[in-house]
Amino acid sequence: MSDPHLSTVHVAGAGLIGASVGLALRRAGVHVTLSDRDPEVARRAGELGAGEPRTPAAPVDVFVAAAPPHAVADVLDAAVRDGLATSYTDVAGVKAGPLGELARRHPGLDALVGGHPMAGRERSGPGAARIDLFEGRPWILTPLPATAPEHLARVEALARLCGATPVRMAPDEHDRAVALVSHAPHVVAALVAGRLAAAEPAAVEVAGTGVRDITRVAESDPAPWVSLLRENSRSVAEVLRALRADLDAALDALAALAADPDDVHAADDVRRLLAAGNAGRARLPGRHGGRPEHLAVVPVVVPDRPGELARLLAAIDTAGVNVEDLAIEHSLGQPAGLAELLVRPESADLLAAALTADGWSVHR
Ligand SMILES: NC(=O)C1=CN([C@@H]2O[C@H](COP(=O)(O)OP(=O)(O)OC[C@H]3O[C@@H](n4cnc5c(N)ncnc54)[C@H](O)[C@@H]3O)[C@@H](O)[C@H]2O)C=CC1
Ligand SMILES: O=C(O)C(=O)Cc1ccc(O)cc1
Incomplete structure (x- = not known):
């Protein structure tokens, strides 16, 4: 297929992700317009160089909904009804719910391709935007059964212009994957960090890098995560249930060791749980989103x-x-x-x- 036409983009939602998309696309020579529910946010993103804060004068090549997940269906619905673009996409961290809702409102809509860049920060708003946020990161695209190839190609081109590597998945496959690699880990990080909140100062003061590493994402503002967890509750609960079974196994083994420190079976159970951690971590892709790097x-x-x-x-x-x-x-x-x-x-x-x-x- 020849290169899809991509010279104008409108981004609705000019926060961290919307403004980062705007910065990256403008660097690539794309003309970007911006809007936000809060016009002051769009103005600030414009001031930072993410695009022009105004409604596009004519339909754009791609409309990007970069609003919170619960608002995405309405934002895309209004844009499609107003004929604002040739192709439509979003960046929300959950796909099946919002896209399913939109497909119900517009049966047969072939111009919609769901999207989710796998890159973020613990801060929100345009002030936290980075031109290189998506560099070398996967950008998941979730076409629907009705999506036409030309629209998929155009949104893939947008992801590439932002420096990301497009990856295709079905919407519910995406939701199960991010439950495992992002949403459930976020809950666990918050729970571990939460244990520190009321702990004795003397204990917290001796904390090293380990607890810092596994609780980094617990610095995030809770509001957007409540929105994500609400939309992906079933898949996240499935991962957490499996984790609860692992925790029970760890508790049983520790109880056995407390009763008899020489219980070799219990020690072996603990070793197996920790070794499963080694095996899982070794499967994580390297910094460039490629194969695992054993450095x-x-x-x-x-x-x-x-x-x-x-x-x-x-x-x-x-x-x-x-x-x-x-x-x-x-x-x-x-x-x-x-x-x-x-x-x-x-x-x-x-x-x-x-x-x-x-x-x-x-x-x-
Ligand atoms: N924060 C992260 O690390 C990542 C977030 N995402 C997704 O990106 C989307 C945006 O998230 P962030 O940029 O982090 O949040 P943000 O809070 O920085 O920006 C969201 C912006 O959307 C605006 N907004 C809310 N409702 C709107 C509406 N109806 N119409 C237009 N604008 C509206 C808000 O005023 C806000 O400025 C979310 O769907 C999120 O799931 C995707 C990848 C990573
Ligand atoms: O910090 C990390 O590990 C991330 O990968 C950030 C992130 C946060 C939210 C998303 O929807 C996607 C990516």
């Missing part, structure tokens, strides 16, 4: 003096090794931090040797 870690001690990190980066550059990621562990009052350099396994020995030769303390 090696090269930990290096960085003295707590000005310029040391820059000196380390220069040494890595000299070694000619590509660092895929970098994390720094540092405790206040400690004379040194630990930089964890993530590299492809075949480069780890080379980097460790080069840094050691340059006088760095490499912990391997």
Whole structure:
């Protein structure tokens, strides 16, 4: 199929996702107009460069509904009735409900393709928008049985212009997938973080990076998540029920160990639960949304003096090794931090040797 025509887009809902879409499309040369239920939000998004805050003068190539999930069906319904575009899509985190509702209101509508970019932040509003938010991320497209190929191709082109990789799924397949990889984990993160809210200060103060890592998304504003969980309640409940069975198994094993610390069966049950975690985590795609990346870690001690990190980066550059990621562990009052350099396994020995030769303390 030849490249679909895509030079004008209207984004309705100029918050985090809508404004990020606008920024990315404008960079790609697309003419973007914006609207929001709150005109001040559209004005602010426009000021930040996400598009022109006005109704388009003529039908656009694609209309993007970037409003909260519960509002998407009404926003798309009004746009379709007003004939605002050639193709229609949305970005909501749940698909079967809103798209099913729209298909009921417009039977046979062939111009609609559901969409969901798998990228976000813990903050909302246009001020949190990022031009590169979708770079290298999957953008799930959920065509309906009536969707015509030209509209699917046009919305795929929009996802690509935003830097994302389009992935096709059926709407209910999407809802089950995001329940597993996003919605249920969000609830669990919130529950774990919730345990900290009323805990003894002395306990919270010794928290390390582990609890920080698994509770990152618990920083999010609850309101949009209530909306998502309401719309995807069945699929999320299914994942949480399975998790409850795992928790019960962990509790049984711990009770057995409390009664008899030498109970080898109970210890093996605990080991199996933790090993299942290793297996699940190993299946997660890498940062670029591709196949799992098994990166090696090269930990290096960085003295707590000005310029040391820059000196380390220069040494890595000299070694000619590509660092895929970098994390720094540092405790206040400690004379040194630990930089964890993530590299492809075949480069780890080379980097460790080069840094050691340059006088760095490499912990391997
Ligand atoms: N926040 C995230 O991490 C992600 C969110 N999404 C989806 O993107 C959509 C928007 O979410 P965010 O940008 O995060 O929220 P946001 O709160 O930053 O922006 C939503 C905007 O929609 C506007 N709005 C509400 N009702 C409207 C209506 N009827 N017509 C026009 N505008 C309306 C609000 O005034 C607000 O400015 C949601 O459907 C969400 O599920 C998708 C991927 C990631
Ligand atoms: O933080 C993460 O892991 C995300 O992937 C963010 C995210 C949040 C909400 C969505 O609907 C989609 C993606």
